[in-house]
Amino acid sequence: MEGWTRQAGYPIVEVNRVYNTDTPRMVIGQRPFSLFSTTSKQDKWWIPFKYFNQTYTKELSGSEIIWLNDTSATVNIITSDSDWILANPDYLSIYR
Secondary structure (H helix, E strand, O other), X not given: OHHHHHOOOXXXXXXXXXXXXXXXXXXXXXXXXXXXXXXXXOOOOOEEEOEEEOOOOOOOOOOOOEEEOOOEEEEEOOOOOOOOEEXXXXXXXXXX
């Protein structure tokens, strides 16, 4: 919680799918954003991440929560290359 209360700026979360591999996966990353450029590239936040895809549509809970606390994380997913993925469907924005 300290990152959210003591660091300037906010995290921007990026999700990229990795295709053409034996195991479908996505790479989740974060980078700092600030209107006033007072953030450091080393600033990191604990960010809850959850996703839905065509495999999880019948389950209201979706995936387990993945806590992103580093620059990036790789997550293996059970899906095909043509399936859709919806990242953090329960979150509209993060406020302080």
